[in-house]
Amino acid sequence: MSGEDCFKILEKIFKPKNIQKIEDIKGYTIKYGIIMDGDKIIDEVLVSFFKQPKSYTTENMCEINSHGGNIIVKQILELCLKNGARLAEPGEFTKRAFLNGRIDLVQAESVMDLIHAKSEKEVNTGIKQLEGWLSKEIAKIKQEIMDVMVNIEVAIDYPEYDVDDVTIEQIANMLNNVEDKLIKLERSFDSGKIIKEGIKTAIIGKPNVGKSSLLNAILKEERAIVTEYEGTTRDTIEEFVNINGIPLKLVDTAGIRNAKDEVEKIGINKSKEIANEADLIIAIFDSSKELTDEDKEILEISKNKKTIILLNKTDLESKIDENNELLKNVSNSIIKISALNRIGIEDLYEEISKMFNLNEINFDNDLIITNVRHKNLISKSVENVKKAKESIKDNMPLDIIAIFIKDILEDLANITGEMVTEDIINEIFAKFCLGK
Numbered sequence: 001m002s003g004e005d006c007f008k009i010l011e012k013i014f015k016p017k018n019i020q021k022i023e024d025i026k027g028y029t030i031k032y033g034i035i036m037d038g039d040k041i042i043d044e045v046l047v048s049f050f051k052q053p054k055s056y057t058t059e060n061m062c063e064i065n066s067h068g069g070n071i072i073v074k075q076i077l078e079l080c081l082k083n084g085a086r087l088a089e090p091g092e093f094t095k096r097a098f099l100n101g102r103i104d105l106v107q108a109e110s111v112m113d114l115i116h117a118k119s120e121k122e123v124n125t126g127i128k129q130l131e132g133w134l135s136k137e138i139a140k141i142k143q144e145i146m147d148v149m150v151n152i153e154v155a156i157d158y159p160e161y162d163v164d165d166v167t168i169e170q171i172a173n174m175l176n177n178v179e180d181k182l183i184k185l186e187r188s189f190d191s192g193k194i195i196k197e198g199i200k201t202a203i204i205g206k207p208n209v210g211k212s213s214l215l216n217a218i219l220k221e222e223r224a225i226v227t228e229y230e231g232t233t234r235d236t237i238e239e240f241v242n243i244n245g246i247p248l249k250l251v252d253t254a255g256i257r258n259a260k261d262e263v264e265k266i267g268i269n270k271s272k273e274i275a276n277e278a279d280l281i282i283a284i285f286d287s288s289k290e291l292t293d294e295d296k297e298i299l300e301i302s303k304n305k306k307t308i309i310l311l312n313k314t315d316l317e318s319k320i321d322e323n324n325e326l327l328k329n330v331s332n333s334i335i336k337i338s339a340l341n342r343i344g345i346e347d348l349y350e351e352i353s354k355m356f357n358l359n360e361i362n363f364d365n366d367l368i369i370t371n372v373r374h375k376n377l378i379s380k381s382v383e384n385v386k387k388a389k390e391s392i393k394d395n396m397p398l399d400i401i402a403i404f405i406k407d408i409l410e411d412l413a414n415i416t417g418e419m420v421t422e423d424i425i426n427e428i429f430a431k432f433c434l435g436k
């Protein structure tokens with residue numbers, strides 16, 4: 001429970017062992033006692049106390065730890081409600097921490113990212129955001145703009161002082177600096193998206209080339225952590241696999257795995273469907289046979305996309321090799337494997353890392369944006385920087401230039417939540433889980 005009256009409510013239902021007035025109990029302590037409904041004992045519990053402002057929400061807070069189990073928890077909850085508490089909305093504790101100024105919006109959002117993280121890298125970026133690195137970077141950029149903005153305001157308010165070229169040059173320099181920093185943040189979202197969502201990968205190929213064998217080889221990797229999701233298209237399951245730090249979201253693995261029946265085996269049409277959804281296509285061919293028309297259709301589907309071609313069954317006598325022109329026309333990434341014998345799988349991972357520049361990203365030190373809302377606001381501020389620069393080039397009056405610069409400040413303030421509207425706040429916190 002959080003809020004002004006939470007100890008008053010607690011007093012009605014909690015009897016500490018060594019009878020003590022609840023309001024005298026210090027913050028950051030845990031007390032043993034019983035929860036009572038009138039004369040009836042509900043459970044033996046431990047209650048943690050937090051006194052304002054030193055709590056998650058900055059309000060008075062208490063947490064009741066019971067023995068657990070559905071019935072007891074429900075009874076205690078109902079007892080709290082009966083005595084004046086109300087149920088928290090999803091994310092309301094974090095929302096209060098934000099509204100009461102303990103954390104900014106970026107930090108609040110990172111709590112949600114942490115809860116939903118699917119990989120260690122995602123946890124790392126979440127923790128860094130919770131610690132406030134993005135907020136600090138934004139604050140730095142804002143300060144840089146403010147320093148110049150002050151001069152502009154003076155020049156506008158006191159037109160009798162002519163704005164000399166130095167001021168315009170100052171503004172232009174500032175805008176260039178700010179633009180560099182913002183673009184760097186904007187670009188980091190490419191990596192951020194990969195960290196958060198994984199590389200959406202489709203394994204395609206005509207029946208019997210070895211798709212499910214490859215899938216098994218990937219999933220048997222002992223370091224692979226697999227999480228299943230409902231796919232975006234109907235009837236597909238997406239699996240998040242984390243291999244050697246490469247986050248892959250495999251599309252329609254269920255289709256591949258369950259297609260035992262020869263008639264149902266995932267073929268060209270299905271391949272086309274799942275390839276459309278993917279960031280990366282892994283197209284498999286049976287190298288022990290000549291390319292068929294079906295193989296050529298698979299190549300056609302893979303054209304102009306990020307595609308890795310796998311020549312499978314290289315343990316058998318080979319009929320096609322990596323110099324095949326039809327293959328080379330589609331992709332330069334051609335790898336020989338044997339899915340059955342798990343040969344060449346590491347080469348595949350290496351190729352994926354290369355293709356998505358994963359080796360170049362320093363996940364521990366680089367500033368990486370993972371949140372779409374932040375990315376969109378940063379892109380918008382980059383646009384406004386460009387407009388401001390153009391207005392300087394066009395010799396616009398200072399007050400026009402100032403409007404664009406104020407827009408940049410506003411975009412940045414929206415990221416950390418200083419100026420954000422109530423609707424947006426509600427929308428953000430509605431995505432939280434209950435009790436967070």
Ligand code: GDP
Nearest residue numbers: 207208209210211212213312313338339340341
């Ligand atoms: P899918 O229909 O594309 O999913 O193909 P499967 O993975 O079911 O494989 C079809 C057949 O090819 C099975 O009998 C596999 O054992 C066999 N197969 C798969 N990979 C290899 C390989 O690397 N070498 C050999 N010799 N056979 C393979």
